[in-house]
Amino acid sequence: MDESLALFIEIVPTLLAAVPVTLILTFLSAIIGNTLALPVAVGSLSPHFYLRYPSLFYIFVMRGTPLLAQTYLIYYGLGEFFPGTWVQKSFLWPYLRDGFWYAIFAFSLNTAGYTGEILRGAIMAVPKGEIEAARAFGFSSALIFWRVTLPRAIQICLPTMTGETILLLKATSLASLITVWEVMGTARQIQKVTFRVYEPLIAAGILYILMVFVLTRLMMIVERRINRHRLAPA
Amino acid sequence: MDQASLFSLLSFGPDGWGMRFVEGLVVTVEVSVAAYCISLVLGLIGAGAKLSNSKVARGVADLYTTLVRALPELLLLLLIYFSGADAIKFILSLISEDFDDFEINPFAAAVAALGFIGGAYMTEVMRGAILSIPNGQIEAAKACGMSRFLILRRVILPQMLRYALPGMGNLWLSATKDSSLISVLGNTQDLLFMGYRASAVTKHYGFFYSVAAILFLAITIISMIVIKMLEARVNRGYR
Numbered sequence: 357m358d359e360s361l362a363l364f365i366e367i368v369p370t371l372l373a374a375v376p377v378t379l380i381l382t383f384l385s386a387i388i389g390n391t392l393a394l395p396v397a398v399g400s401l402s403p404h405f406y407l408r409y410p411s412l413f414y415i416f417v418m419r420g421t422p423l424l425a426q427t428y429l430i431y432y433g434l435g436e437f438f439p440g441t442w443v444q445k446s447f448l449w450p451y452l453r454d455g456f457w458y459a460i461f462a463f464s465l466n467t468a469g470y471t472g473e474i475l476r477g478a479i480m481a482v483p484k485g486e487i488e489a490a491r492a493f494g495f496s497s498a499l500i501f502w503r504v505t506l507p508r509a510i511q512i513c514l515p516t517m518t519g520e521t522i523l524l525l526k527a528t529s530l531a532s533l534i535t536v537w538e539v540m541g542t543a544r545q546i547q548k549v550t551f552r553v554y555e556p557l558i559a560a561g562i563l564y565i566l567m568v569f570v571l572t573r574l575m576m577i578v579e580r581r582i583n584r585h586r587l588a589p590a
Numbered sequence: 591m592d593q594a595s596l597f598s599l600l601s602f603g604p605d606g607w608g609m610r611f612v613e614g615l616v617v618t619v620e621v622s623v624a625a626y627c628i629s630l631v632l633g634l635i636g637a638g639a640k641l642s643n644s645k646v647a648r649g650v651a652d653l654y655t656t657l658v659r660a661l662p663e664l665l666l667l668l669l670i671y672f673s674g675a676d677a678i679k680f681i682l683s684l685i686s687e688d689f690d691d692f693e694i695n696p697f698a699a700a701v702a703a704l705g706f707i708g709g710a711y712m713t714e715v716m717r718g719a720i721l722s723i724p725n726g727q728i729e730a731a732k733a734c735g736m737s738r739f740l741i742l743r744r745v746i747l748p749q750m751l752r753y754a755l756p757g758m759g760n761l762w763l764s765a766t767k768d769s770s771l772i773s774v775l776g777n778t779q780d781l782l783f784m785g786y787r788a789s790a791v792t793k794h795y796g797f798f799y800s801v802a803a804i805l806f807l808a809i810t811i812i813s814m815i816v817i818k819m820l821e822a823r824v825n826r827g828y829r
Contacts, residue, residue: 420810421803422770433796529662568660
Protein backbone atom coordinates (compact mmCIF):
# COMPACT_ATOMS: atom_id res chain seq x y z
CA MET A 357 0.00 0.00 0.00
CA ASP A 358 2.85 2.39 0.87
CA GLU A 359 4.43 1.49 -2.41
CA SER A 360 1.22 2.41 -4.22
CA LEU A 361 1.04 5.72 -2.45
CA ALA A 362 4.64 6.53 -3.28
CA LEU A 363 4.02 5.74 -6.92
CA PHE A 364 0.91 7.87 -6.83
CA ILE A 365 2.84 10.87 -5.57
CA GLU A 366 5.50 10.19 -8.13
CA ILE A 367 3.20 10.08 -11.16
CA VAL A 368 0.73 12.84 -10.32
CA PRO A 369 3.01 15.70 -11.52
CA THR A 370 3.53 13.91 -14.86
CA LEU A 371 -0.21 13.48 -15.27
CA LEU A 372 -0.90 17.06 -14.20
CA ALA A 373 1.47 18.22 -16.91
CA ALA A 374 -0.80 16.49 -19.42
CA VAL A 375 -3.99 18.19 -18.18
CA PRO A 376 -3.48 21.28 -20.39
CA VAL A 377 -3.32 19.05 -23.46
CA THR A 378 -6.67 17.48 -22.58
CA LEU A 379 -8.19 20.89 -21.89
CA ILE A 380 -6.85 22.43 -25.12
CA LEU A 381 -8.17 19.43 -27.06
CA THR A 382 -11.57 19.89 -25.42
CA PHE A 383 -11.92 23.63 -25.80
CA LEU A 384 -10.44 23.94 -29.28
CA SER A 385 -12.68 21.12 -30.54
CA ALA A 386 -15.68 22.63 -28.76
CA ILE A 387 -15.08 26.07 -30.28
CA ILE A 388 -14.48 24.81 -33.82
CA GLY A 389 -17.16 22.13 -33.60
CA ASN A 390 -19.87 24.38 -32.18
CA THR A 391 -19.09 27.04 -34.79
CA LEU A 392 -19.41 24.45 -37.55
CA ALA A 393 -22.62 23.22 -35.94
CA LEU A 394 -24.33 26.50 -36.78
CA PRO A 395 -24.31 26.09 -40.59
CA VAL A 396 -25.14 22.39 -40.14
CA ALA A 397 -28.20 23.17 -38.01
CA VAL A 398 -29.37 26.02 -40.23
CA GLY A 399 -28.78 23.91 -43.33
CA SER A 400 -30.77 21.01 -41.91
CA LEU A 401 -33.77 23.34 -41.47
CA SER A 402 -33.41 24.96 -44.87
CA PRO A 403 -36.30 24.61 -47.33
CA HIS A 404 -33.76 23.93 -50.10
CA PHE A 405 -33.28 20.28 -50.91
CA TYR A 406 -29.55 20.64 -51.62
CA LEU A 407 -28.89 22.25 -48.26
CA ARG A 408 -31.22 20.20 -46.11
CA TYR A 409 -30.32 16.66 -47.11
CA PRO A 410 -26.53 17.03 -47.04
CA SER A 411 -26.82 18.59 -43.56
CA LEU A 412 -29.14 15.86 -42.31
CA PHE A 413 -26.86 13.24 -43.85
CA TYR A 414 -23.82 14.79 -42.16
CA ILE A 415 -25.56 14.74 -38.77
CA PHE A 416 -26.62 11.15 -39.36
CA VAL A 417 -23.14 9.94 -40.30
CA MET A 418 -21.43 11.70 -37.39
CA ARG A 419 -23.96 10.35 -34.90
CA GLY A 420 -24.22 6.93 -36.50
CA THR A 421 -20.57 5.90 -36.48
CA PRO A 422 -18.23 5.51 -33.50
CA LEU A 423 -15.95 8.46 -32.80
CA LEU A 424 -13.03 6.05 -32.60
CA ALA A 425 -13.72 4.88 -36.18
CA GLN A 426 -13.92 8.51 -37.32
CA THR A 427 -10.66 9.33 -35.56
CA TYR A 428 -8.83 6.37 -37.09
CA LEU A 429 -10.29 7.14 -40.50
CA ILE A 430 -9.02 10.71 -40.34
CA TYR A 431 -5.66 9.91 -38.78
CA TYR A 432 -4.71 6.88 -40.85
CA GLY A 433 -6.98 7.25 -43.84
CA LEU A 434 -6.72 10.85 -44.92
CA GLY A 435 -3.45 10.12 -46.69
CA GLU A 436 -5.16 7.63 -48.97
CA PHE A 437 -7.78 10.10 -50.11
CA PHE A 438 -5.20 12.85 -50.65
CA PRO A 439 -2.27 10.91 -52.01
CA GLY A 440 1.00 12.32 -53.21
CA THR A 441 3.91 13.88 -51.49
CA TRP A 442 2.82 17.48 -51.91
CA VAL A 443 1.41 17.37 -48.40
CA GLN A 444 4.81 16.51 -47.01
CA LYS A 445 6.41 19.36 -48.92
CA SER A 446 3.87 21.94 -47.85
CA PHE A 447 4.59 24.32 -45.00
CA LEU A 448 1.80 22.66 -43.00
CA TRP A 449 3.67 19.37 -42.76
CA PRO A 450 5.08 19.89 -39.24
CA TYR A 451 1.47 20.23 -38.10
CA LEU A 452 0.06 17.47 -40.28
CA ARG A 453 2.54 14.96 -38.91
CA ASP A 454 1.28 15.43 -35.40
CA GLY A 455 -1.63 13.36 -34.13
CA PHE A 456 -2.85 16.35 -32.14
CA TRP A 457 -4.26 18.20 -35.15
CA TYR A 458 -5.92 15.09 -36.49
CA ALA A 459 -7.57 14.65 -33.10
CA ILE A 460 -8.78 18.26 -33.15
CA PHE A 461 -10.06 17.75 -36.69
CA ALA A 462 -11.91 14.53 -35.84
CA PHE A 463 -13.42 15.81 -32.58
CA SER A 464 -14.50 19.09 -34.20
CA LEU A 465 -16.29 17.34 -37.06
CA ASN A 466 -17.95 14.97 -34.59
CA THR A 467 -19.03 17.80 -32.28
CA ALA A 468 -20.42 19.68 -35.27
CA GLY A 469 -22.69 16.71 -35.98
CA TYR A 470 -23.92 16.23 -32.41
CA THR A 471 -24.33 19.92 -31.61
CA GLY A 472 -25.86 20.48 -35.04
CA GLU A 473 -28.67 18.09 -34.10
CA ILE A 474 -29.14 19.73 -30.70
CA LEU A 475 -29.18 23.23 -32.18
CA ARG A 476 -31.60 22.07 -34.86
CA GLY A 477 -34.06 20.97 -32.19
CA ALA A 478 -33.53 24.17 -30.23
CA ILE A 479 -34.13 26.40 -33.26
CA MET A 480 -37.39 24.55 -33.91
CA ALA A 481 -38.34 25.03 -30.25
CA VAL A 482 -38.08 28.84 -30.37
CA PRO A 483 -41.62 30.13 -29.74
CA LYS A 484 -43.25 31.26 -33.00
CA GLY A 485 -44.72 34.33 -31.34
CA GLU A 486 -41.28 35.79 -30.71
CA ILE A 487 -40.34 35.48 -34.37
CA GLU A 488 -43.70 36.96 -35.40
CA ALA A 489 -43.18 39.83 -32.98
CA ALA A 490 -39.77 40.55 -34.51
CA ARG A 491 -41.30 40.44 -37.96
CA ALA A 492 -44.01 42.85 -36.84
CA PHE A 493 -41.23 45.23 -35.82
CA GLY A 494 -39.92 45.08 -39.36
CA PHE A 495 -36.79 43.01 -38.63
CA SER A 496 -35.19 41.50 -41.72
CA SER A 497 -34.87 37.70 -41.79
CA ALA A 498 -31.14 37.92 -41.10
CA LEU A 499 -31.71 40.24 -38.18
CA ILE A 500 -34.44 37.95 -36.82
CA PHE A 501 -32.01 35.06 -36.93
CA TRP A 502 -29.13 36.83 -35.19
CA ARG A 503 -31.16 38.78 -32.67
CA VAL A 504 -34.07 36.46 -31.86
CA THR A 505 -33.85 32.88 -33.14
CA LEU A 506 -30.20 32.12 -32.41
CA PRO A 507 -29.94 33.66 -28.92
CA ARG A 508 -33.18 31.98 -27.89
CA ALA A 509 -32.09 28.66 -29.36
CA ILE A 510 -28.76 28.78 -27.54
CA GLN A 511 -30.59 29.57 -24.33
CA ILE A 512 -32.89 26.60 -24.86
CA CYS A 513 -30.15 24.08 -25.62
CA LEU A 514 -27.50 25.27 -23.16
CA PRO A 515 -28.14 22.56 -20.53
CA THR A 516 -27.83 19.90 -23.25
CA MET A 517 -24.67 21.60 -24.52
CA THR A 518 -23.17 21.35 -21.04
CA GLY A 519 -23.66 17.60 -21.14
CA GLU A 520 -22.27 17.49 -24.65
CA THR A 521 -19.12 19.38 -23.62
CA ILE A 522 -18.54 16.92 -20.79
CA LEU A 523 -18.94 14.05 -23.24
CA LEU A 524 -16.37 15.79 -25.44
CA LEU A 525 -13.95 16.14 -22.52
CA LYS A 526 -14.24 12.42 -21.89
CA ALA A 527 -13.98 11.63 -25.60
CA THR A 528 -10.62 13.41 -25.84
CA SER A 529 -9.19 10.33 -24.10
CA LEU A 530 -9.47 8.63 -27.51
CA ALA A 531 -6.70 10.94 -28.74
CA SER A 532 -4.32 8.74 -26.74
CA LEU A 533 -4.86 6.07 -29.40
CA ILE A 534 -3.43 8.31 -32.11
CA THR A 535 -0.26 9.18 -30.17
CA VAL A 536 -1.45 12.34 -28.44
CA TRP A 537 -0.03 12.48 -24.92
CA GLU A 538 -2.99 13.87 -23.06
CA VAL A 539 -4.00 12.57 -19.60
CA MET A 540 -5.14 9.14 -20.77
CA GLY A 541 -2.16 8.65 -23.09
CA THR A 542 0.25 9.71 -20.37
CA ALA A 543 -1.38 7.28 -17.93
CA ARG A 544 -0.94 4.43 -20.39
CA GLN A 545 2.65 5.46 -20.97
CA ILE A 546 3.29 5.36 -17.23
CA GLN A 547 1.63 1.94 -17.13
CA LYS A 548 4.12 0.66 -19.68
CA VAL A 549 7.14 2.16 -17.92
CA THR A 550 6.28 1.22 -14.33
CA PHE A 551 4.53 -2.10 -15.04
CA ARG A 552 1.76 -0.98 -12.67
CA VAL A 553 -1.80 -1.39 -13.90
CA TYR A 554 -4.01 0.47 -11.49
CA GLU A 555 -2.21 3.49 -10.05
CA PRO A 556 -1.81 5.42 -13.33
CA LEU A 557 -5.39 4.71 -14.39
CA ILE A 558 -6.85 5.65 -11.01
CA ALA A 559 -4.77 8.83 -10.82
CA ALA A 560 -5.91 9.77 -14.34
CA GLY A 561 -9.50 8.98 -13.33
CA ILE A 562 -9.30 11.35 -10.38
CA LEU A 563 -8.01 14.09 -12.67
CA TYR A 564 -10.87 13.50 -15.11
CA ILE A 565 -13.42 13.68 -12.31
CA LEU A 566 -11.90 16.97 -11.15
CA MET A 567 -11.96 18.37 -14.68
CA VAL A 568 -15.59 17.32 -15.17
CA PHE A 569 -16.48 18.89 -11.83
CA VAL A 570 -14.82 22.22 -12.68
CA LEU A 571 -16.33 22.22 -16.17
CA THR A 572 -19.81 21.58 -14.76
CA ARG A 573 -19.37 24.49 -12.35
CA LEU A 574 -18.15 26.78 -15.15
CA MET A 575 -21.10 25.89 -17.35
CA MET A 576 -23.47 26.53 -14.43
CA ILE A 577 -22.10 30.06 -14.20
CA VAL A 578 -22.55 30.54 -17.95
CA GLU A 579 -26.11 29.16 -17.75
CA ARG A 580 -26.95 31.48 -14.87
CA ARG A 581 -25.53 34.45 -16.75
CA ILE A 582 -27.46 33.69 -19.93
CA ASN A 583 -30.68 33.18 -17.97
CA ARG A 584 -30.09 36.16 -15.68
CA HIS A 585 -33.10 38.10 -16.96
CA ARG A 586 -35.35 35.23 -15.90
CA LEU A 587 -34.15 35.12 -12.32
CA ALA A 588 -35.96 37.13 -9.72
CA PRO A 589 -34.02 40.31 -8.88
CA ALA A 590 -32.03 39.84 -5.74
CA MET B 591 -4.40 0.98 -57.32
CA ASP B 592 -7.60 1.47 -59.27
CA GLN B 593 -11.12 1.27 -57.99
CA ALA B 594 -11.95 -2.21 -59.30
CA SER B 595 -9.04 -3.90 -57.54
CA LEU B 596 -9.76 -1.96 -54.37
CA PHE B 597 -13.21 -3.46 -54.23
CA SER B 598 -11.87 -6.89 -55.11
CA LEU B 599 -10.07 -6.69 -51.77
CA LEU B 600 -13.52 -6.80 -50.24
CA SER B 601 -14.51 -9.98 -52.07
CA PHE B 602 -15.85 -12.89 -50.08
CA GLY B 603 -13.29 -15.34 -51.43
CA PRO B 604 -10.24 -16.60 -49.55
CA ASP B 605 -8.19 -13.55 -50.64
CA GLY B 606 -10.85 -11.00 -49.84
CA TRP B 607 -11.69 -9.30 -46.59
CA GLY B 608 -15.45 -9.44 -47.13
CA MET B 609 -16.05 -12.47 -44.93
CA ARG B 610 -13.82 -11.09 -42.18
CA PHE B 611 -15.86 -7.93 -42.09
CA VAL B 612 -19.09 -9.91 -41.85
CA GLU B 613 -17.56 -11.83 -38.92
CA GLY B 614 -16.56 -8.51 -37.36
CA LEU B 615 -20.08 -7.21 -37.79
CA VAL B 616 -21.46 -10.28 -36.01
CA VAL B 617 -18.96 -9.91 -33.14
CA THR B 618 -19.82 -6.22 -32.73
CA VAL B 619 -23.54 -6.99 -32.60
CA GLU B 620 -22.97 -9.86 -30.16
CA VAL B 621 -20.84 -7.73 -27.84
CA SER B 622 -23.37 -4.90 -28.00
CA VAL B 623 -26.32 -7.18 -27.24
CA ALA B 624 -24.54 -8.88 -24.34
CA ALA B 625 -23.34 -5.57 -22.86
CA TYR B 626 -26.78 -4.05 -23.35
CA CYS B 627 -28.46 -6.91 -21.47
CA ILE B 628 -26.07 -6.42 -18.55
CA SER B 629 -26.77 -2.69 -18.56
CA LEU B 630 -30.53 -3.36 -18.55
CA VAL B 631 -30.22 -5.48 -15.41
CA LEU B 632 -27.85 -2.99 -13.73
CA GLY B 633 -30.14 -0.13 -14.79
CA LEU B 634 -33.19 -1.72 -13.19
CA ILE B 635 -31.30 -2.48 -9.99
CA GLY B 636 -29.76 1.00 -9.98
CA ALA B 637 -33.11 2.72 -10.52
CA GLY B 638 -34.64 0.62 -7.77
CA ALA B 639 -31.79 1.59 -5.46
CA LYS B 640 -32.06 5.28 -6.32
CA LEU B 641 -35.78 5.29 -5.54
CA SER B 642 -35.52 3.12 -2.43
CA ASN B 643 -35.89 4.32 1.13
CA SER B 644 -32.52 2.96 2.13
CA LYS B 645 -29.89 5.65 2.44
CA VAL B 646 -27.08 3.19 1.75
CA ALA B 647 -28.68 1.92 -1.46
CA ARG B 648 -29.23 5.47 -2.68
CA GLY B 649 -25.66 6.44 -1.80
CA VAL B 650 -24.16 3.48 -3.64
CA ALA B 651 -26.34 4.08 -6.70
CA ASP B 652 -25.47 7.79 -6.73
CA LEU B 653 -21.78 7.01 -6.47
CA TYR B 654 -22.08 4.48 -9.30
CA THR B 655 -23.81 6.81 -11.74
CA THR B 656 -21.71 9.85 -10.84
CA LEU B 657 -18.39 8.06 -11.17
CA VAL B 658 -19.21 6.22 -14.36
CA ARG B 659 -20.60 9.30 -16.04
CA ALA B 660 -17.61 11.45 -15.07
CA LEU B 661 -14.94 9.04 -16.27
CA PRO B 662 -13.98 8.47 -19.91
CA GLU B 663 -15.34 5.20 -21.30
CA LEU B 664 -11.88 4.17 -22.45
CA LEU B 665 -10.42 4.58 -18.96
CA LEU B 666 -13.29 2.69 -17.35
CA LEU B 667 -13.04 -0.07 -19.90
CA LEU B 668 -9.33 -0.58 -19.19
CA LEU B 669 -9.79 -0.28 -15.44
CA ILE B 670 -12.63 -2.80 -15.26
CA TYR B 671 -11.00 -5.04 -17.83
CA PHE B 672 -7.81 -5.35 -15.79
CA SER B 673 -9.34 -5.31 -12.33
CA GLY B 674 -12.19 -7.68 -13.18
CA ALA B 675 -9.78 -10.31 -14.40
CA ASP B 676 -7.53 -9.83 -11.38
CA ALA B 677 -10.42 -9.99 -8.93
CA ILE B 678 -11.79 -13.21 -10.37
CA LYS B 679 -8.29 -14.72 -10.47
CA PHE B 680 -7.78 -13.76 -6.83
CA ILE B 681 -11.06 -15.34 -5.76
CA LEU B 682 -10.29 -18.49 -7.71
CA SER B 683 -6.80 -18.70 -6.21
CA LEU B 684 -8.38 -18.72 -2.75
CA ILE B 685 -10.53 -21.68 -3.71
CA SER B 686 -7.85 -23.83 -5.21
CA GLU B 687 -4.34 -23.67 -6.57
CA ASP B 688 -5.46 -25.49 -9.70
CA PHE B 689 -6.70 -22.19 -11.05
CA ASP B 690 -3.28 -20.54 -10.96
CA ASP B 691 -2.92 -20.37 -14.71
CA PHE B 692 -6.58 -19.68 -15.25
CA GLU B 693 -7.12 -17.08 -17.99
CA ILE B 694 -10.17 -14.86 -18.05
CA ASN B 695 -11.84 -14.81 -21.40
CA PRO B 696 -10.90 -11.26 -22.48
CA PHE B 697 -14.14 -11.12 -24.37
CA ALA B 698 -16.28 -11.66 -21.29
CA ALA B 699 -14.29 -9.08 -19.34
CA ALA B 700 -14.78 -6.50 -22.10
CA VAL B 701 -18.50 -7.21 -22.29
CA ALA B 702 -18.83 -6.91 -18.51
CA ALA B 703 -16.99 -3.59 -18.59
CA LEU B 704 -19.20 -2.18 -21.36
CA GLY B 705 -22.31 -3.40 -19.54
CA PHE B 706 -21.15 -1.79 -16.33
CA ILE B 707 -20.66 1.55 -18.11
CA GLY B 708 -24.02 1.36 -19.88
CA GLY B 709 -25.74 0.43 -16.63
CA ALA B 710 -25.05 3.86 -15.13
CA TYR B 711 -26.73 5.65 -18.02
CA MET B 712 -29.52 3.09 -18.00
CA THR B 713 -30.12 3.75 -14.30
CA GLU B 714 -30.95 7.37 -15.07
CA VAL B 715 -33.26 6.45 -17.94
CA MET B 716 -35.14 3.88 -15.85
CA ARG B 717 -35.34 6.19 -12.84
CA GLY B 718 -36.91 8.91 -14.97
CA ALA B 719 -39.34 6.44 -16.52
CA ILE B 720 -40.48 5.04 -13.16
CA LEU B 721 -41.01 8.56 -11.84
CA SER B 722 -43.16 9.37 -14.88
CA ILE B 723 -45.74 6.74 -13.95
CA PRO B 724 -48.70 8.53 -12.33
CA ASN B 725 -48.70 7.82 -8.62
CA GLY B 726 -52.42 6.97 -8.74
CA GLN B 727 -51.63 3.89 -10.78
CA ILE B 728 -49.44 2.46 -8.05
CA GLU B 729 -51.88 3.49 -5.33
CA ALA B 730 -54.71 1.81 -7.24
CA ALA B 731 -52.68 -1.38 -7.52
CA LYS B 732 -51.95 -1.24 -3.79
CA ALA B 733 -55.65 -0.69 -3.09
CA CYS B 734 -56.40 -3.81 -5.13
CA GLY B 735 -54.17 -5.72 -2.75
CA MET B 736 -51.35 -6.46 -5.19
CA SER B 737 -48.03 -7.51 -3.72
CA ARG B 738 -44.99 -5.32 -4.37
CA PHE B 739 -43.61 -7.76 -6.90
CA LEU B 740 -46.93 -7.97 -8.70
CA ILE B 741 -47.11 -4.17 -8.85
CA LEU B 742 -43.65 -4.13 -10.39
CA ARG B 743 -44.53 -6.78 -12.93
CA ARG B 744 -48.06 -5.75 -13.88
CA VAL B 745 -48.09 -1.98 -13.38
CA ILE B 746 -44.64 -0.42 -13.24
CA LEU B 747 -42.71 -2.39 -15.87
CA PRO B 748 -45.34 -2.29 -18.65
CA GLN B 749 -46.02 1.41 -18.15
CA MET B 750 -42.45 2.57 -17.68
CA LEU B 751 -41.50 0.97 -20.99
CA ARG B 752 -43.41 3.69 -22.80
CA TYR B 753 -41.41 6.42 -21.08
CA ALA B 754 -38.10 4.57 -21.07
CA LEU B 755 -38.04 3.43 -24.68
CA PRO B 756 -36.65 6.65 -26.29
CA GLY B 757 -33.78 6.71 -23.77
CA MET B 758 -33.26 2.96 -24.09
CA GLY B 759 -33.09 3.31 -27.85
CA ASN B 760 -30.41 5.99 -27.58
CA LEU B 761 -28.46 3.82 -25.18
CA TRP B 762 -28.63 0.89 -27.59
CA LEU B 763 -27.17 3.12 -30.31
CA SER B 764 -24.40 4.20 -27.91
CA ALA B 765 -23.80 0.58 -26.94
CA THR B 766 -23.15 -0.39 -30.55
CA LYS B 767 -20.76 2.53 -30.96
CA ASP B 768 -19.04 2.06 -27.58
CA SER B 769 -18.45 -1.58 -28.42
CA SER B 770 -15.86 -0.35 -30.93
CA LEU B 771 -13.68 0.63 -27.96
CA ILE B 772 -12.90 -3.01 -27.23
CA SER B 773 -10.68 -3.05 -30.32
CA VAL B 774 -8.17 -1.25 -28.08
CA LEU B 775 -7.79 -4.39 -25.99
CA GLY B 776 -6.10 -6.31 -28.78
CA ASN B 777 -7.27 -9.36 -30.64
CA THR B 778 -11.01 -8.76 -30.35
CA GLN B 779 -12.15 -9.54 -33.92
CA ASP B 780 -14.82 -6.85 -33.79
CA LEU B 781 -15.72 -4.57 -36.67
CA LEU B 782 -13.24 -1.79 -35.95
CA PHE B 783 -10.52 -4.35 -35.24
CA MET B 784 -11.16 -5.87 -38.67
CA GLY B 785 -10.86 -2.42 -40.19
CA TYR B 786 -7.56 -2.01 -38.39
CA ARG B 787 -6.28 -5.43 -39.41
CA ALA B 788 -7.36 -5.15 -43.04
CA SER B 789 -5.92 -1.68 -43.47
CA ALA B 790 -2.65 -2.62 -41.78
CA VAL B 791 -2.20 -5.60 -44.10
CA THR B 792 -3.23 -3.91 -47.34
CA LYS B 793 -2.10 -0.35 -46.51
CA HIS B 794 -5.48 0.92 -47.70
CA TYR B 795 -6.27 2.66 -44.45
CA GLY B 796 -8.85 5.10 -45.77
CA PHE B 797 -10.75 2.48 -47.70
CA PHE B 798 -11.03 -0.15 -44.99
CA TYR B 799 -11.83 2.27 -42.18
CA SER B 800 -14.56 3.65 -44.43
CA VAL B 801 -15.91 0.13 -44.89
CA ALA B 802 -15.98 -0.35 -41.11
CA ALA B 803 -17.70 3.02 -40.64
CA ILE B 804 -20.32 2.20 -43.29
CA LEU B 805 -21.07 -1.12 -41.58
CA PHE B 806 -21.50 0.71 -38.26
CA LEU B 807 -23.86 3.06 -40.07
CA ALA B 808 -25.81 0.03 -41.31
CA ILE B 809 -26.22 -1.19 -37.72
CA THR B 810 -27.47 2.26 -36.76
CA ILE B 811 -29.97 2.41 -39.63
CA ILE B 812 -31.44 -1.01 -38.85
CA SER B 813 -31.54 -0.23 -35.12
CA MET B 814 -33.36 3.04 -35.74
CA ILE B 815 -36.03 1.29 -37.82
CA VAL B 816 -36.54 -1.36 -35.12
CA ILE B 817 -36.66 1.27 -32.36
CA LYS B 818 -39.30 3.20 -34.30
CA MET B 819 -41.40 0.06 -34.64
CA LEU B 820 -41.06 -0.73 -30.93
CA GLU B 821 -42.02 2.80 -29.97
CA ALA B 822 -45.10 2.61 -32.17
CA ARG B 823 -46.00 -0.66 -30.46
CA VAL B 824 -45.66 0.50 -26.86
CA ASN B 825 -47.59 3.65 -27.68
CA ARG B 826 -50.40 1.85 -29.49
CA GLY B 827 -52.88 2.49 -26.68
CA TYR B 828 -52.23 6.22 -26.64
CA ARG B 829 -52.83 7.37 -30.19
